Amino acid sequence: PNERNFDLVTAFEVIEHSPTPVATAQEMISFLKPTTGNIMIGTLVNDVIRDEGINYWYLAPRNGHVCMHSNRSIEVLFDMFGMRVTHMSNSQHIVTWR
Numbered sequence: 775p776n777e778r779n780f781d782l783v784t785a786f787e788v789i790e791h792s793p794t795p796v797a798t799a800q801e802m803i804s805f806l807k808p809t810t811g812n813i814m815i816g817t818l819v820n821d822v823i824r825d826e827g828i829n830y831w832y833l834a835p836r837n838g839h840v841c842m843h844s845n846r847s848i849e850v851l852f853d854m855f856g857m858r859v860t861h862m863s864n865s866q867h868i869v870t871w872r
Contacts, residue, residue, distance in 0.1 A: 779807040786816035789848075790832075790839045799851050813857075813869035819845050821864065 783805050792798040802813050818832055820842045833839055843851075845867075849859045852869050860868045 778805055779811065780805055781807055781811055783811065783813045784816075785813060788817070789815060789843060789851075790817050790841050793840050795841055795843075795851055796854070799855065803855055803857070809871050811871070813852075815848065815867040815869060816865055817843060817848075817867070818865045819843055819848070819861075821845055 783802050785802055788802075789795055789798055805811075806813065820830075820832075821844050831837075833842060845859075845861050848861075848867055852859055856872050857869050858872055860870070862868060
C-alpha cells in the first residue's frame, strides 16, 4: 500500500481557513485508504448562528476564517467525491466513503 494512505485523516480548524475548499477536500481525500479511510473534521457550522449574522465572532477578518460552512455545505462538498458526512455535533463531522 501507498505510505500516504491512512485509515484516518484529521482536519481541525482547516476547511474554514481555505479559500479553495474543493481542492482542500480533494487533498485530504488523497491521503486516505481507498474505500475505507475516514476524515474527522473540526469546524463550527454556521447553522448555529442566529441573530449575530456577519458580526458573529467566528467570521473573518480577524481570525482568518475565509469560508463558513453549514452541515449541508459540508455534505455537498464531500458528496462530489463519493463520500458522506455524519455530523457528531455542531463542530465535529466524520466523513466516510459511501
